[in-house]
Amino acid sequence: xxxxxxxxxxxxxxTPMYVLVVTFSISILGMVLIPGVDDQGKxxxxxxxxxxxxxxxxxxxxxxxxxxYEFTYPQRLWVGxxxxxxxxxxxxxxxxIISLVQDKVLAAQIALAQFQRKIKKMEEPFIIFVGxxxxxxxxxxxxxxxxxxxxxxxKNEEKIKMLALENYAIEVPALVxxxxxxxxxxxxxxxxxxxxxxxxxxxxDVMNLHVALSAKLMNKHVTVIxxxxxxxxxxxxxxxxxxxxxxxFKIVAKRIYLSLxxxxxxxxxxxxxxxxxxxxxxxxxxxxxxxxxxxxxxxxQALEVGLKxxxxxxxxxxxxxxxxxxxxxxxxxIVGDADDKKILLKADVQEASCIIxxxxxxxxxxxxxxxxxxxxxxxxxxxxxxxxNDTVVFKAAKIDRVIMIETLMVKKTxxxxxxxxxxxxxxLMKYRGEAxxxxxxxxxxxxxxxxxxxxxxxxxxxxxxxLVRHIRESGEEIPYSILYRSREEWKRENPLxxxxxxxxxxxxxxxxxxxxxxxxxxxLIAGTKEAFEDVGYIMENLYELYYVMQGKECELSLSCKxxxxx
Amino acid sequence: xxxxxxISGFFIILALTLNFGFxxxxxxxxxxxxxxxxxxxxxVNLIATIYKLGDKTQLGAVLLATSLVADIQLIGAASIWxxxxxxxxxxxxxxxAIISFSGGALLANxxxxxxFTGDVLKSKR
Numbered sequence: 001x002x003x004x005x006x007x008x009x010x011x012x013x014x015t016p017m018y019v020l021v022v023t024f025s026i027s028i029l030g031m032v033l034i035p036g037v038d039d040q041g042k043x044x045x046x047x048x049x050x051x052x053x054x055x056x057x058x059x060x061x062x063x064x065x066x067x068x069y070e071f072t073y074p075q076r077l078w079v080g081x082x083x084x085x086x087x088x089x090x091x092x093x094x095x096x097i098i099s100l101v102q103d104k105v106l107a108a109q110i111a112l113a114q115f116q117r118k119i120k121k122m123e124e125p126f127i128i129f130v131g132x133x134x135x136x137x138x139x140x141x142x143x144x145x146x147x148x149x150x151x152x153x154x155k156n157e158e159k160i161k162m163l164a165l166e167n168y169a170i171e172v173p174a175l176v177x178x179x180x181x182x183x184x185x186x187x188x189x190x191x192x193x194x195x196x197x198x199x200x201x202x203x204x205d206v207m208n209l210h211v212a213l214s215a216k217l218m219n220k221h222v223t224v225i226x227x228x229x230x231x232x233x234x235x236x237x238x239x240x241x242x243x244x245x246x247x248x249f250k251i252v253a254k255r256i257y258l259s260l261x262x263x264x265x266x267x268x269x270x271x272x273x274x275x276x277x278x279x280x281x282x283x284x285x286x287x288x289x290x291x292x293x294x295x296x297x298x299x300x301q302a303l304e305v306g307l308k309x310x311x312x313x314x315x316x317x318x319x320x321x322x323x324x325x326x327x328x329x330x331x332x333x334i335v336g337d338a339d340d341k342k343i344l345l346k347a348d349v350q351e352a353s354c355i356i357x358x359x360x361x362x363x364x365x366x367x368x369x370x371x372x373x374x375x376x377x378x379x380x381x382x383x384x385x386x387x388x389n390d391t392v393v394f395k396a397a398k399i400d401r402v403i404m405i406e407t408l409m410v411k412k413t414x415x416x417x418x419x420x421x422x423x424x425x426x427x428l429m430k431y432r433g434e435a436x437x438x439x440x441x442x443x444x445x446x447x448x449x450x451x452x453x454x455x456x457x458x459x460x461x462x463x464x465x466x467l468v469r470h471i472r473e474s475g476e477e478i479p480y481s482i483l484y485r486s487r488e489e490w491k492r493e494n495p496l497x498x499x500x501x502x503x504x505x506x507x508x509x510x511x512x513x514x515x516x517x518x519x520x521x522x523x524l525i526a527g528t529k530e531a532f533e534d535v536g537y538i539m540e541n542l543y544e545l546y547y548v549m550q551g552k553e554c555e556l557s558l559s560c561k562x563x564x565x566x
Numbered sequence: 567x568x569x570x571x572x573i574s575g576f577f578i579i580l581a582l583t584l585n586f587g588f589x590x591x592x593x594x595x596x597x598x599x600x601x602x603x604x605x606x607x608x609x610v611n612l613i614a615t616i617y618k619l620g621d622k623t624q625l626g627a628v629l630l631a632t633s634l635v636a637d638i639q640l641i642g643a644a645s646i647w648x649x650x651x652x653x654x655x656x657x658x659x660x661x662x663a664i665i666s667f668s669g670g671a672l673l674a675n676x677x678x679x680x681x682f683t684g685d686v687l688k689s690k691r
Contacts, residue, residue, distance in 0.1 A: 007620055011620030014617070014619055017619075018613060018616055021613055021616065022613075029602075029605065048604075
């Protein structure tokens with residue numbers, strides 16, 4: 001497999017080589033056989049060496065003149081013939097090399113060999129992305145900034161060329177291949193121990209199922225993250241062992257539910273995804289009145305669940321009668337085009353408090369919003385935006401809340417891959433309820449600021465050398481509050497909050513700072529950048545740890561040999 | 567009948583026979599060895615080598631190796647000849663070197679033919 005390109009070159013060069021050998025040998029033999037006349041007028045025969053030397057420079061058209069003596073006419077006749085014979089041979093050989101360089105099969109083989117070499121050399125953990133589109137591109141962008149390596153498998157060669165033009169901070173090896181071919185996954189290094197995850201975010205659920213299945217069969221230890229927008233596929237995916245099944249519409253529905261029922265949890269979730277810790281106008285959906293949802297597709301059905309749980313009165317408008325028939329609740333679904341004024345009036349748009357345009361057609365969503373606003377200027381508008389390219393238009397339309405499916409998937413997937421603890425934190429906090437959420441938001445705002453950063457770390461030798469050594473050698477219990485201390489003045493506390501600790505199977509949300517640190521703990525901390533810098537030093541540097549524990553500098557390097565027992 | 571086998575067999579065996587033809591004779595007397603025969607042996611050996619290029623099988627690799635050995639030895643013999651003729655002058659030592667180099671090539675060519683025949687006998691078609 002690996003040397004295919006080399007074999008291909010050799011095989012293709014066979015005929016030109018024959019031609020060269022044969023033309024050279026004919027010319028040399030002729031030169032040796034034809035008698036010449038030397039400078040004294042005596043007849044002579046060229047030796048093989050003379051002939052070889054002469055033909056070598058004649059054939060390559062370098063040309064040093066007639067040697068060793070001036071030629072006779074019979075010799076010149078033969079040379080005239082040889083020039084054309086050997087030049088044709090050379091041209092043919094050169095032509096073959098040029099056509100070989102342009103050969104697509106060879107280019108593909110060379111690209112494949114290069115890709116395999118890159119995968120083989122890669123020692124840090126990497127993530128395989130199946131399919132390269134605006135969605136996966138955005139995720140790879142963010143991951144490379146964090147120094148996480150990605151590998152791309154894409155069927156379309158043009159897209160791979162686009163990838164090559166991107167200036168990623170670290171190289172992203174790309175493979176042209178159809179994922180339905182099991183060899184492709186193997187080439188992409190799914191067997192490697194440092195293959196961390198496989199991500200497949202196709203719009204097509206069947207494709208995602210296929211990817212998940214083959215990925216799990218090839219390496220059952222790899223984390224598989226797939227998108228599934230329909231419930232039956234989501235179930236199938238869970239059965240075959242896909243680790244994380246993402247449904248963007250479910251996330252949207254959950255967020256709508258949260259903004260109606262527990263805004264502080266919504267605020268926390270959006271904050272973890274990178275937004276400021278405040279509720280903006282767009283997050284405050286009207287809590288009363290009737291909702292009109294346009295489109296009873298995958299998103300509409302997900303929204304139905306969310307709205308129902310929140311106890312909101314809603315009505316659907318769906319253009320396709322088949323989809324509308326699925327609803328089985330005739331009085332809640334109106335069949336018709338949602339941007340039609342009559343249909344909107346039929347749905348009581350002048351009375352409704354909110355309209356959600358949730359079809360998969362961006363332009364239709366916009367025209368629905370415009371039509372509804374014309375009838376009821378007070379109405380709260382929510383629109384689904386399917387493609388990132390349409391952002392400008394949506395901004396201009398002054399919609400209260402725009403739900404971007406792609407961006408949502410990007411943020412979510414990035415979080416799972418790069419910040420697994422934050423992702424787990426979001427999942428856990430949903431069960432804690434609004435009161436708990438409010439408490440956390442208050443704590444964050446009080447101790448840190450309105451927009452804290454988050455940091456994830458593990459208490460191990462790589463990330464917390466000093467702490468681990470101290471715990472091992474002294475056996476002393478160190479509480480998490482140590483991390484809060486300032487390196488400038490140990491009695492002062494840095495703006496920090498330990499949000500979540502995972503210890504084996506045990507999970508602790510907002511643990512008390514007096515909780516003793518154990519080796520192997522995975523920790524999610526909120527705070528400021530400066531505070532994180534201090535945490536890093538305290539965890540890794542023996543002297544800094546000594547200072548924040550003892551309140552004084554250690555004078556001799558030997559005296560703080562960690563046991564601190566003097 | 568496989569035309570490819572005929573052609574490759576032809577070149578491999580011709581390389582051996584030409585090589586033998588040059589080698590045969592008193593190793594100290596250059597007059598008993600024909601320079602045209604050496605030239606032909608080199609050319610045929612080169613063609614046989616090219617024929618073996620690009621064969622991915624195990625046998626193909628060994629055949630290629632023996633062929634390359636024969637090439638190197640024959641070209642070595644020709645180079646020594648040229649060196650003797652134009653630089654150092656011919657003496658018995660040079661002549662024996664030329665002939666023994668071609669003898670080495672002959673051994674390699676014999677191995678090549680044995681391998682080739684073995685492969686042909688093994689195949690059922």
